[in-house]
Amino acid sequence: MAPNVSTEQAAAGVMRGRSWHPAIAGVIKVLPIFLILAGILVWIAFLNPRFLEPAQFLNFIRRSAPLMILAGGQLFVIVVGGFDLSQGSLVTLTVLLGALLASGDPSTTWWVILLLYGIALAVGVFNGAVTSYLRVPSFITTLGMLLTLKGAALLATGGAPRGALPTNFRAFGRAYIEGVPLLGRVPWAVIVLLVIGGVLIFLFHYTQFGKQALAVGDNQHAARLSGVNVGLVRIAAFVVSALSAVTAGIMLGGFSGVSLNVGDGLELESISAVVLGGAALLGGRGNMLAALAGALTLQALFTLLNFLGLPSPIRVAVQGVIIIGAVGFASWRAARGGQETEA
């Protein structure tokens, strides 16, 4: 069985006007990622019993928030059959340009954030339009964008971090709401994650756009013939991905500060997370909750390897083993179900 919400289900939903619980129906099918996640969390709790206390656990969620948001955006692009390799560079650009423009002045925060989202919109539209209308493979479009954005960020700052992020800008990543009953201190980042996670799940599973994205990824000719504006859907997917990258950048700038390589490699981590969440890499299948769980699993894995005291290079190697193992397991399951697919 396909470990996911399939396009047929989504299409059936569209045709019969049924839109009940696709997210939940999907979760039952993609159980493995939640089992893996639970297993890793239990293992961490076994090594460090305090990990499951509200303060520590909320901090873990806070650290995971940027990658989860990136994975949510990446899922839209993967589901329409593409890749967004420019996410990491856009995170770097967000942090470097944000610090340069704001130079520590809190009164500038709002228009700087607005400007950054404006850039994200332009980047997303460019990625989507070049891929759709100039028919450049998204792998190449976004690879070019990766180089361009990183170059632009370094060009603007002269190759060294300049300026500073104001405190109200950094609040999204590092401030807390004090004195919440039962939980104590709740990081802003967790609230932001809940809101954006909710928006992403709604967009993906409960809107026409989400269903059209699945249809485009599964068979774009069929989607076009059934009246879907394929180009527009694809552009929208890239825009969501770019907006998620700027959001992640604002949060990362909050807790890790201004550095030149803040976004390096994040695009590959978010693709890994989406794949761990069981999306099909050539489009047409995916589940938002599972993708978010995939990102959380990846972050939990990093935390676990940290607790195990492994040197950081070995963590990288283990990450490699895990993504191969997870995808191998998924295609083994698919093969057992008699389907001729590659996960």
Added chain:
Amino acid sequence: MSVTTPATSAKPRASRFRLPIIWVLLLGIFAIAWLLVSLFGRGDFVSANNLGNILERATALGIVAIGQTFAILVASIDLSVAYLISVAAVMASFIMQGDPAKVPLAILVVLGIGAVVGAINGLLITKARINPLIATLGVGLILRGVLNASFQNFTGSVPASFQFLAYGSVGPIPVPVIILAGLTLLSALLLARTRFGAHIYAVGGNRITARLSGIRDHRVVIGAHVITSITAVITGLYLSSRLRSGAPWIGTDGVYDLESIAAVVVGGTVLAGGRGGVLGTVAGVLIFAVLDTMFNQLGVNSYLKQVLRGLIIIGAVAIYAARSREVVG
């Protein structure tokens, strides 16, 4: 718009047919670079010295991009090459330790590593049916982790005799140029004149059809990946010869994974597989090298250079895509 011919039957014609377009583009860019540098730049663009520079710049990327062409032709991709280049460079100089007698052993070991890594990539993709992007990314991360855990800096050194690979010359022709030309010719012949070459186009064009026609598609994909990995270790050997030692970051610093893919696609090979060839790839690599040299001689800021390079990659591929009716993701 041209009519798309089936990949298998178009094979020999395609490589002959494609040659002029991309090489004309290369000549055009070369002429523009020459003009701009003569008008605004420093130095003489067409001096023997400068042409040698361009070719040497192209060598490291060229060798691995030739290999990447094989992976992409079978509708696969290899993201592990950058890490494998580092592994090869470090292992070569670690084994040699400056001793000329150990050169053959080092080369054998490193080629062996390449063959094994290529076979693992191929097996993961065919037998375990893991998406090539994830399989080779995973293998790359494993190589990177193991390498960085074992070596932190330049390790060992290569003997003077081994530096012939990067600095020697036969008559007036530098050795790197001979290596690049030799590998290009060998690969072009392999693709155009052997059964294995024909199978590569068939499997890349349509794997199911190829299998039903009796081609052992798994072996072809594994073979293509072994070739890709072997070219990556040759690049590693070349870089250790040029730098006189190997460090764990030289593959990733050169961004050889993404750059080699960009060169292959700029050279006209289709990411979906089945169409293209190494002659286009080498032209793509030379275009990058000419642009790089031009930017240097014009004194363009290195970050601006990166911005332009990104836009040029997108632009070049857009020109190709406009010529085909192919719909892509």
